[in-house]
Amino acid sequence: MEPFENLWAIPGDLIYPDENLEQAAERVLFELTGLNNIVMHQSQTFGKPDRHPQGRVITISYFALLRIEDFEVKASSWAGDVQWVSLKNMPDLAFDHNHILNSTYEMLKLKLQNEPICFDMLPERFTLNEFQQLYEFAMDQAFDKANFRKKIKNIPLIAHDEKQQNVKHRPAKLFSFDKDAYHEIIRQNRYTFKM
Amino acid sequence: MEPFENLWAIPGDLIYPDENLEQAAERVLFELTGLNNIVMHQSQTFGKPDRHPQGRVITISYFALLRIEDFEVKASSWAGDVQWVSLKNMPDLAFDHNHILNSTYEMLKLKLQNEPICFDMLPERFTLNEFQQLYEFAMDQAFDKANFRKKIKNIPLIAHDEKQQNVKHRPAKLFSFDKDAYHEIIRQNRYTFKM
DNA sequence: CCAAAAGTGTTCGTTGTACACCCATGC
DNA sequence: GCATGGGTGTACAACGAACACTTTTGG
Numbered sequence: 351m352e353p354f355e356n357l358w359a360i361p362g363d364l365i366y367p368d369e370n371l372e373q374a375a376e377r378v379l380f381e382l383t384g385l386n387n388i389v390m391h392q393s394q395t396f397g398k399p400d401r402h403p404q405g406r407v408i409t410i411s412y413f414a415l416l417r418i419e420d421f422e423v424k425a426s427s428w429a430g431d432v433q434w435v436s437l438k439n440m441p442d443l444a445f446d447h448n449h450i451l452n453s454t455y456e457m458l459k460l461k462l463q464n465e466p467i468c469f470d471m472l473p474e475r476f477t478l479n480e481f482q483q484l485y486e487f488a489m490d491q492a493f494d495k496a497n498f499r500k501k502i503k504n505i506p507l508i509a510h511d512e513k514q515q516n517v518k519h520r521p522a523k524l525f526s527f528d529k530d531a532y533h534e535i536i537r538q539n540r541y542t543f544k545m
Numbered sequence: 546m547e548p549f550e551n552l553w554a555i556p557g558d559l560i561y562p563d564e565n566l567e568q569a570a571e572r573v574l575f576e577l578t579g580l581n582n583i584v585m586h587q588s589q590t591f592g593k594p595d596r597h598p599q600g601r602v603i604t605i606s607y608f609a610l611l612r613i614e615d616f617e618v619k620a621s622s623w624a625g626d627v628q629w630v631s632l633k634n635m636p637d638l639a640f641d642h643n644h645i646l647n648s649t650y651e652m653l654k655l656k657l658q659n660e661p662i663c664f665d666m667l668p669e670r671f672t673l674n675e676f677q678q679l680y681e682f683a684m685d686q687a688f689d690k691a692n693f694r695k696k697i698k699n700i701p702l703i704a705h706d707e708k709q710q711n712v713k714h715r716p717a718k719l720f721s722f723d724k725d726a727y728h729e730i731i732r733q734n735r736y737t738f739k740m
Numbered sequence: 741c742c743a744a745a746a747g748t749g750t751t752c753g754t755t756g757t758a759c760a761c762c763c764a765t766g767c
Numbered sequence: 768g769c770a771t772g773g774g775t776g777t778a779c780a781a782c783g784a785a786c787a788c789t790t791t792t793g794g
């Protein structure tokens with residue numbers, strides 16, 4: 351759409367009258383990209399009257415955390431193409447989508463500092479190094495390995511006997527997130543983790 | 546409106562086609578309560594299809610921080626009455642407004658831990674004790690005076706020579722928030738304050 | 741003088757940072 | 768053996784919690 355004809359945009363579409371917001375976000379993402387079973391997190395809502403050339407559009411932005419190797423994207427519906435793009439190398443996007451992306455990244459960081467939404471982004475079993483790399487990406491800073499491990503002691507993890515396979519170094523132990531323990535801690539208001 | 550006829554509700558109304566979201570939030574608040582010149586902060590957006598008996602309504606919630614002594618509220622437009630209510634003593638509200646209020650309080654706390662939005666809530670010049678009481682309310686916990694003062698060293702404040710008047714104890718020094726220094730720190734990505 | 745709140749210093753335990761070191765695996 | 772990342776310990780600095788203490792005002 352003029353004047354944004356050849357620019358990339360964040361997937362988005364109109365909501366149906368009888369679905370709730372998360373459902374709409376998941377449906378639209380699926381229709382345009384084929385991404386399925388993604389846990390979406392609400393970020394912010396954008397509503398400047400002139401942000402869309404065709405008229406008044408209010409956009410509710412959602413983000414999700416996932417490992418792109420685990421999913422396959424395929425443009426469908428009216429999407430011409432789909433592509434993964436690094437946040438650190440973002441081109442000009444259509445509409446106010448650069449602004450939306452920046453605000454949403456800020457919200458992601460804000461939430462990640464206070465709750466481990468990141469577990470949606472890791473496979474069910476993960477190594478502590480994968481866990482650390484996720485935080486390093488999201489916070490855009492490096493952490494010391496030993497110190498990172500001390501810091502996450504407050505996050506309830508389940509250590510498995512299972513180990514990494516097919517790596518050409520000492521295989522790492524696999525962990526998973528103890529959601530039950532986490533929710534119990536939240537319920538008792540004992541959650542103190544801060545990155 | 547049935548079945549919520551005799552319940553309190555958070556002020557809200559429909560947005561106009563040509564105003565942006567903050568403007569609408571401020572206008573609606575002013576029309577219903579007379580509150581004017583309030584800085585509003587966006588919280589979350591609620592859109593379950595059945596949350597309003599008359600049909601599909603999507604609500605974008607906003608909160609503001611202010612000192613209620615500094616403002617006078619007066620029901621107007623279609624509002625029958627207006628009242629300040631303590632968060633800790635909240636009655637049943639119409640629609641899903643209790644849910645909205647709880648989520649919005651959580652968002653306030655999340656934001657307050659990472660940025661001093663609280664300065665909108667204090668008078669231009671304030672004592673450190675007023676400052677502390679604000680955090681104590683928002684975080685719902687008491688802080689030690691000496692320790693609180695050490696903690697806020699990272700927040701840029703301007704100390705004035707002026708002092709409290711007409712108090713029957715040692716008058717406290719007045720401070721104000723150094724917004725320029727704050728924005729400079731943000732710009733340089735040197736902001737580290739965490740409550 | 742006392743009451744009340746302002747404002748500061750000290751101690752001690754916890755946490756964060758920097759860095760060194762050993763361990764297990766593939767080649 | 769070597770390279771690679773996994774995994775842990777230590778020492779010191781920084782920070783937080785608890786608490787005591789002095790200061791300045793009004794009455």
